[in-house]
Amino acid sequence: MLKAHLRDALATLGRLWRDKINTLLIAAVIGITLALPAGLHVLVQNLSAVSYSWEGSLHASLFLKDSVNEARGRQLAQELGRRAGKTQYISREQSLAEFRALSGFGEALDLLADNPLPAVIVVTPKVQQTPQQVEQWLQELGQLPEVELAKMDQKWLQRLHAILDIVQRSVLLVAALLGVAVIVTVGNTIRLDIENRRDEIVVMKLIGAPDGFIRRPFLYTGFWYGLAGGAIAWIFVQAALLAIALPARRLAGLYDSSFTLSGLSFGASLLVLGGGLLLGVAGSAWTVSRHLTRIEPA
Amino acid sequence: MLRITQPHWLEHDKRVSEALSFHDVGHRYPGGHETLSQISFSLTQGEMAFLTGHSGAGKSTLLKLIACLVRPTRGQVVVGGHNTGTLKRRQIPSFRQDIGLIFQNFNLLNDRTVFDNVALPLVIRGFADDDMGKRVRAALDAVGLLGRESAQPITLSGGEQQRVGIARAIVTKPALLLADEPTGNLDPTMAREIMQIFRRFNQAGVSVLVATHAVDLIQQLPYRILNLAQGRLTAQAPVGHRA
Numbered sequence: 001m002l003k004a005h006l007r008d009a010l011a012t013l014g015r016l017w018r019d020k021i022n023t024l025l026i027a028a029v030i031g032i033t034l035a036l037p038a039g040l041h042v043l044v045q046n047l048s049a050v051s052y053s054w055e056g057s058l059h060a061s062l063f064l065k066d067s068v069n070e071a072r073g074r075q076l077a078q079e080l081g082r083r084a085g086k087t088q089y090i091s092r093e094q095s096l097a098e099f100r101a102l103s104g105f106g107e108a109l110d111l112l113a114d115n116p117l118p119a120v121i122v123v124t125p126k127v128q129q130t131p132q133q134v135e136q137w138l139q140e141l142g143q144l145p146e147v148e149l150a151k152m153d154q155k156w157l158q159r160l161h162a163i164l165d166i167v168q169r170s171v172l173l174v175a176a177l178l179g180v181a182v183i184v185t186v187g188n189t190i191r192l193d194i195e196n197r198r199d200e201i202v203v204m205k206l207i208g209a210p211d212g213f214i215r216r217p218f219l220y221t222g223f224w225y226g227l228a229g230g231a232i233a234w235i236f237v238q239a240a241l242l243a244i245a246l247p248a249r250r251l252a253g254l255y256d257s258s259f260t261l262s263g264l265s266f267g268a269s270l271l272v273l274g275g276g277l278l279l280g281v282a283g284s285a286w287t288v289s290r291h292l293t294r295i296e297p298a
Numbered sequence: 299m300l301r302i303t304q305p306h307w308l309e310h311d312k313r314v315s316e317a318l319s320f321h322d323v324g325h326r327y328p329g330g331h332e333t334l335s336q337i338s339f340s341l342t343q344g345e346m347a348f349l350t351g352h353s354g355a356g357k358s359t360l361l362k363l364i365a366c367l368v369r370p371t372r373g374q375v376v377v378g379g380h381n382t383g384t385l386k387r388r389q390i391p392s393f394r395q396d397i398g399l400i401f402q403n404f405n406l407l408n409d410r411t412v413f414d415n416v417a418l419p420l421v422i423r424g425f426a427d428d429d430m431g432k433r434v435r436a437a438l439d440a441v442g443l444l445g446r447e448s449a450q451p452i453t454l455s456g457g458e459q460q461r462v463g464i465a466r467a468i469v470t471k472p473a474l475l476l477a478d479e480p481t482g483n484l485d486p487t488m489a490r491e492i493m494q495i496f497r498r499f500n501q502a503g504v505s506v507l508v509a510t511h512a513v514d515l516i517q518q519l520p521y522r523i524l525n526l527a528q529g530r531l532t533a534q535a536p537v538g539h540r541a
């Protein structure tokens with residue numbers, strides 16, 4: 001039985017190989033169809049990676065009340081440091097010096113009688129926290145008696161996460177739709193194949209070939225189309241990544257980031273190949289079940 | 299040298315004495331007139347007979363009823379102990395595997411070699427490769443085509459193509475051979491050769507039913523002739539054994 005399957009699989013491959021151009025065109029159509037969701041997946045994955053790498057530099061500023069003196073401020077910074085992550089205390093004077101040096105409004109400050117800047121504790125939370133966890137933690141900090149105001153610098157990062165969530169789901173939807181497109185493409189190709197081999201099918205039935213025997217070569221045709229389509233999709237995605245890797249690195253360089261594009265993971269590669277294969281078989285099974293029984297010798 | 303082996307039914311089933319029998323069989327295509335009516339006859343196991351009649355008399359339909367390609371609309375057709383009227387769809391393939399069918403237009407697959415064509419019924423049954431080679435060569439030997447295994451069917455003459463068709467029909471050693479106008483596309487010399495091949499298989503114990511309108515070719519042969527006219531059997535008396 002296994003041997004018969006192997007023979008059919010190889011015979012079908014040989015038949016497809018003899019008609020290389022046509023086979024390649026159909027496989028390319030399937031490949032492009034599969035490459036789109038696979039490419040989008042890689043894109044989303046990379047964007048997530050970028051946003052998580054920014055998460056490391058995510059920090060909250062705790063503006064202390066003026067009534068809190070420097071000693072108490074430093075002590076609080078240490079306490080928080082044990083619980084939350086890295087903390088840095090910036091005294092009012094340091095804030096003033098920093099502002100003077102960086103803002104260019106230093107002379108304006110001289111007009112003021114008092115130092116208007118508060119002392120700040122900069123808290124860099126431990127990584128690998130969800131945006132919700134960070135949000136909750138920030139609220140707790142805001143309620144400390146010494147703290148006037150707790151502020152997260154990168155609200156937009158949460159928005160990016162929300163957007164990425166939407167995009168991720170859209171990729172799933174697109175993948176589902178294009179999966180149907182692959183099934184239809186393979187199904188239609190196999191339907192033409194069945195039409196072209198009608199005489200052969202009739203002869204097979206005349207000499208007593210069971211349906212399963214007649215069906216098998218067509219199922220393997222779908223199998224090979226799907227597998228080849230998956231392989232082509234994989235190549236397309238990896239080639240596209242290669243093409244944008246250099247500009248992406250340059251862009252990352254401009255942001256002082258060591259970020260590099262990641263391609264399809266091993267699991268995702270298997271999914272592209274296996275998905276193509278399954279869709280190919282599904283497409284042919286669907287067509288074969290509809291058309292093969294209609295051909296009867298008479 | 300011809301090596302014709304016994305059909306497999308002789309080895310394990312000696313009870314069924316009728317290769318096939320028709321009991322008051324009628325057939326009409328949907329919406330059409332009756333193509334066959336009140337057909338009753340039987341073919342004994344190991345018998346050879348001819349089915350004659352003008353084209354349109356119903357010869358092909360009668361053979362199709364035997365191979366379960368069409369089903370009777372009246373009466374019963376019993377082949378090798380199976381009532382074709384009650385066969386389920388999925389039982390038909392294995393039922394058909396026990397019948398060797400030979401066609402006027404040969405029905406060979408032209409994208410495959412002679413060997414692959416003859417081997418097809420064995421491939422369907424899942425024979426092992428070396429066993430398959432042996433059987434295919436034996437079948438080709440029986441029709442005098444040994445050595446032409448790798449030829450493409452279209453490079454052969456009509457008579458040779460028909461012999462490939464016969465080899466394919468007998469490679470599984472069926473108990474019953476049905477031929478529908480097997481000599482219709484052949485010249486008289488080739489036609490006689492083909493008939494001789496059928497006779498040899500019959501002598502080895504195979505039941506043979508040949509539909510033909512080549513009356514002159516079969517009249518001097520010692521076999522029963524069933525004559526169809528307008529869908530009815532008109533004569534089925536055995537012709538004298540003169541051969």
